[in-house]
Amino acid sequence: MSAVKLTSNQYGKAENHVVRVYRDTPRHELRDLNVTSQLHGDFEAAHTEGDNGHVVATDTQKNTVFAKAKEEGVDSPERFLLTLAGHFTASFDWVTGGRWSAEEYGWSRIDGHDHSFFRSEPEVRTAVLVRDGADDQLVAGFYGLTVLKTTESGFVGYPKDKYTTLGETEDRILATDISTRWRYNTTDVDFDAVYRQVRGIILSTFTDHYSKALQHTLYQMGQNVIDAVDEIEEIRFSCPNKHHFVSDLSPFGLENPNEVFYAADRPYGLIEATIAREEATERPDVWAVVNGFC
Numbered sequence: 001m002s003a004v005k006l007t008s009n010q011y012g013k014a015e016n017h018v019v020r021v022y023r024d025t026p027r028h029e030l031r032d033l034n035v036t037s038q039l040h041g042d043f044e045a046a047h048t049e050g051d052n053g054h055v056v057a058t059d060t061q062k063n064t065v066f067a068k069a070k071e072e073g074v075d076s077p078e079r080f081l082l083t084l085a086g087h088f089t090a091s092f093d094w095v096t097g098g099r100w101s102a103e104e105y106g107w108s109r110i111d112g113h114d115h116s117f118f119r120s121e122p123e124v125r126t127a128v129l130v131r132d133g134a135d136d137q138l139v140a141g142f143y144g145l146t147v148l149k150t151t152e153s154g155f156v157g158y159p160k161d162k163y164t165t166l167g168e169t170e171d172r173i174l175a176t177d178i179s180t181r182w183r184y185n186t187t188d189v190d191f192d193a194v195y196r197q198v199r200g201i202i203l204s205t206f207t208d209h210y211s212k213a214l215q216h217t218l219y220q221m222g223q224n225v226i227d228a229v230d231e232i233e234e235i236r237f238s239c240p241n242k243h244h245f246v247s248d249l250s251p252f253g254l255e256n257p258n259e260v261f262y263a264a265d266r267p268y269g270l271i272e273a274t275i276a277r278e279e280a281t282e283r284p285d286v287w288a289v290v291n292g293f294c
């Protein structure tokens, strides 16, 4: 047998879909979260010896998610993840940290109704907490916010070679699905308020500036978020450029001054960028586990 060693591990229960209803008054409230709990700590013997003495069952982790939703309530996804981390690290001394994540789906009242709701937010809100001893790293964000502007976007000045066919334009459609995550430099945040603020800044930047490229727009979004929110250290974007090509109607004797477009679904440009405070400490270890273990 080859000599091997356990170099890393984490485990828990994925995708605990918990809906917390507050019904203390006839006007109900709800939060809808999909929560994943994964523990870090001394689980060596479980892997090497089959000794489960330290293995807090994934079933127990699942139950804890639902019990804490009742006992502590669900304030924001970030606060709920901090509650879970606090519980597991305080309850089991060999649990030194973990990775807890949540997606949140947004609901609004139907015509202001007391207890009837519709899925109102196009985007999915995300949060990831990575705890390592005393170090808490919180990354929040969202994905799936699709935006489009019909003008005030162009793309000129790029290099041309023998393979270039794209024409320069100072008036095009710009459309994308915004995926973003930002890393907080503290856990002392009004997470719901900052979420609304960041979402608002990203949208108003998209509307308010002339985009010279999607890269230019993402950078400006990041700049504006970091300007406005002291608690955010860095922000990342991953955005497809959802190309809209002006349809050639000349065979039919029709002019087409940017009125009819072919919305191509693929291929698409994929533009990604991280914008950080000048003095930010980089945390590649945190980003490495934001999307998963590997």
Ligand SMILES: O=c1[nH]c(=O)c2[nH]c(=O)[nH]c2[nH]1
Residues within 6 Å of the ligand: 155, 166, 212, 213, 214, 215, 241, 269
């Ligand atoms: O905003 C854009 N960025 C690019 O890098 C690019 N490349 C391209 O063909 N079109 C665009 N648009």
